[in-house]
Amino acid sequence: MARDEASRPAATRKLACAGVNGQHTRAKWTFNFDALFADRPDVFVAGDLLWYPVEGRPDIRRAPDALVVFGRPKGYRGSYMQWREDQIAPQVVFEVLSSKNTLSEMARKLEFYDLYGVEEYYLYDPERNDLSGWLRQGERLRPLETVDGWLSPRLGVRFALDPQELQIIRPDGRPFLSFVEVYQRAMLLTERLRALGLDPDAG
Numbered sequence: 001m002a003r004d005e006a007s008r009p010a011a012t013r014k015l016a017c018a019g020v021n022g023q024h025t026r027a028k029w030t031f032n033f034d035a036l037f038a039d040r041p042d043v044f045v046a047g048d049l050l051w052y053p054v055e056g057r058p059d060i061r062r063a064p065d066a067l068v069v070f071g072r073p074k075g076y077r078g079s080y081m082q083w084r085e086d087q088i089a090p091q092v093v094f095e096v097l098s099s100k101n102t103l104s105e106m107a108r109k110l111e112f113y114d115l116y117g118v119e120e121y122y123l124y125d126p127e128r129n130d131l132s133g134w135l136r137q138g139e140r141l142r143p144l145e146t147v148d149g150w151l152s153p154r155l156g157v158r159f160a161l162d163p164q165e166l167q168i169i170r171p172d173g174r175p176f177l178s179f180v181e182v183y184q185r186a187m188l189l190t191e192r193l194r195a196l197g198l199d200p201d202a203g
Contacts, residue, residue, distance in 0.1 A: 025096050025126055025166075029066040032168065032176040036157070037068075044069040046080065051090060053116040055083040062112050064093040068155065082116075089117035092154050097125040110134070114141040120154055122147070124166055131159060131166055 030047035037043035050063045067080070067090040082089060093113055097106070106123070113121045113134075121134040121141055133150060134141040144150060148161045157176075158169040168176040 025124065026065045028176060029094055029168075032170075033066065033068055033155070036155075036170060041073060042071055044072040044074055044077075046077070049077065050079040051082070052079060053082045053089060055081070062109060064090070065096045066094040068092040070154065091119040092152070093118050093121050095121075095123045097123060097127075099127075110141070120152060122159075126165070129161060129163075129165055131161060133159075 026047050030045060033045045037045060045066070045068050047066045048063050049067065050061050051067065052058060052061050054060045061079075069080070069085070069088060069090045071088050072085050080090070095106075095109060110121065117136075118141065119136045123132045124130070131147045133144040133147040135144055135153070136142070147159050149158065151158045156171045160167040160169060170176070
């Protein structure tokens with residue numbers, strides 16, 4: 001009993017860390033996919049947004065950690081009601097696994113995405129640094145044999161698992177960056193411009 005009590009804080013810290021990693025991953029994905037398709041007015045990107053595929057059935061819903069929809073305009077939505085979106089389902093969805101997710105829950109999510117027309121589904125476990133993927137072939141989502149090095153047909157990005165985390169590589173070869181990394185690079189560029197006698201804030 002004493003050993004269990006002693007080990008509990010460490011386990012709690014581990015779960016909390018996994019939760020924070022998951023939050024950072026979700027934010028990083030939506031931020032970067034938004035940036036990747038910034039010049040495409042017909043690509044809608046969202047994170048943790050409820051998707052209702054069937055009119056009149058509010059009980060049928062999911063909120064993927066990130067989703068990308070081709071063929072729909074950008075803009076605010078309180079939820080994604082498919083019948084108001086020309087019946088276009090999100091083509092690509094992402095989920096981040098957490099300690100709270102059960103096997104049966106994840107199986108139901110896969111079944112949902114399979115049934116309602118998702119073309120590509122990716123599931124990332126940040127604690128194990130493991131990525132799984134499914135691609136629609138015919139009428140069904142089929143598991144990918146390997147996702148490390150995989151090029152997404154819809155997104156044009158490549159997935160790479162380095163020893164620490166999942167890297168998503170843009171079509172131009174640049175990796176997805178976190179908010180902090182983007183900020184640090186912007187500050188570095190600002191300092192370089194000022195060192196050259198240029199004012200980055202000048203209109």
